[in-house]
């Protein structure tokens with residue numbers, strides 16, 4: 001659980017924690033009978049003294065908001081009308097049936113909830129958030145897509161509104177095969193499985209290949225949605241450090257022998273969140289190691305076509321001698337996330353298994369949207385859209401890098417990425433993303449704190465900034481506000497500090 005703490009505030013930390021939890025309980029975000037994190041764990045993850053947490057919990061108990069169970073922890077109390085006040089959601093004061101209460105004893109919530117909560121906290125009308133994981137929605141080709149949907153309904157009628165083929169609309173699979181062939185992957189339509197977003201692809205692969213307790217190797221840091229997914233499956237994560245050339249593959253062999261992972265999940269191209277690109281030499285080394293240790297690779301190329309310099313190196317799947325790599329793509333970042341269309345490219349027996357898993361999961365992806373997308377791509381609009389997006393986002397990337405140079409104090413550090421959507425900023429003076437967030441929100445700017453991208457959730461002196469979503473003037477203004485927030489934190493000595501020299505690749509052991 002991430003709780004924003006303002007170390008500059010005259011309000012003591014225990015009171016900030018108590019108030020935050022009190023708000024979450026009263027609003028229904030923490031429902032009755034939810035178990036609060038153990039005091040030791042919460043103290044550790046917030047970097048505060050355990051007594052601070054105990055005092056906060058005692059305050060909540062005195063307000064009738066929590067109750068203790070001997071030997072088992074602290075739980076949210078059912079809300080009486082006296083404590084809910086006029087903002088209580090419908091049903092919040094109900095005593096849920098036992099089976100629902102049992103569900104609530106899980107305290108784990110996806111880290112991405114935290115991002116939603118922080119976005120909601122940025123409630124100034126002129127707020128600028130760099131937290132999103134998508135491109136600029138004003139580029140969405142709404143008119144072209146409306147025409148494509150209308151044409152498809154006219155052309156295909158009922159077929160467009162029926163269940164689709166399990167593997168995906170055949171002409172779209174042929175089109176995707178052509179797109180990935182341009183990236184150097186030898187794929188035929190029968191190797192393509194259309195998924196409902198690449199998040200579903202990730203979920204299908206993880207559920208097929210991993211069992212509770214298994215270990216997956218991931219980059220450190222990695223995509224927060226993957227951490228959430230693996231956690232939801234009780235999969236343990238071991239992190240491979242990342243440097244300017246992507247995953248440090250020379251550290252991999254030791255992890256393979258120690259942890260015997262069942263999957264390597266990687267984003268070699270414009271990695272989320274660091275923006276790094278794995279060198280070709282490391283790509284070859286990675287495939288070689290995965291082959292020797294018999295571990296499948298899931299390659300997530302979520303933004304491979306968003307490049308602002310030379311085209312990205314060949315994907316791992318293009319270097320695969322056969323059946324080692326499952327490749328995953330999406331139309332969310334290059335086009336529109338609302339399509340909910342992604343795809344897997346897999347060869348060998350794994351394909352049929354993934355297809356079966358897809359069938360169990362959601363029968364098929366939307367037939368109408370697949371057909372409309374296929375029509376949109378076929379008339380050449382997709383390539384034109386990509387060219388425009390790359391031109392625009394490349395300029396915005398430069399604008400953000402320039403603004404960071406201008407407004408961030410000495411000690412801030414980042415590498416300008418050659419593609420993708422993000423700049424991974426190391427904060428100066430050991431300031432952590434989590435400590436900066438409330439001060440930045442006060443200035444009217446948001447970001448994704450680095451903590452979200454590390455499975456341990458420990459304090460990290462990093463933030464992820466999306467440079468693609470906003471026009472240059474807003475980027476400039478947002479970074480100016482960010483700089484001001486950083487300076488304020490540093491000059492008042494506020495903000496939790498990360499002591500020592502912490503690398504952005506640090507990740508707690510599994």
Ligand SMILES: Cc1ncc(COP(=O)(O)O)c(C=O)c1O
Pocket residue numbers: 133196197198199200223225267272300302329330331332337340341342
């Ligand atoms: C690296 C990465 N992979 C996968 C996804 C899932 O995206 P979608 O399900 O929209 O394709 C995201 C979304 O943010 C992402 O950043």
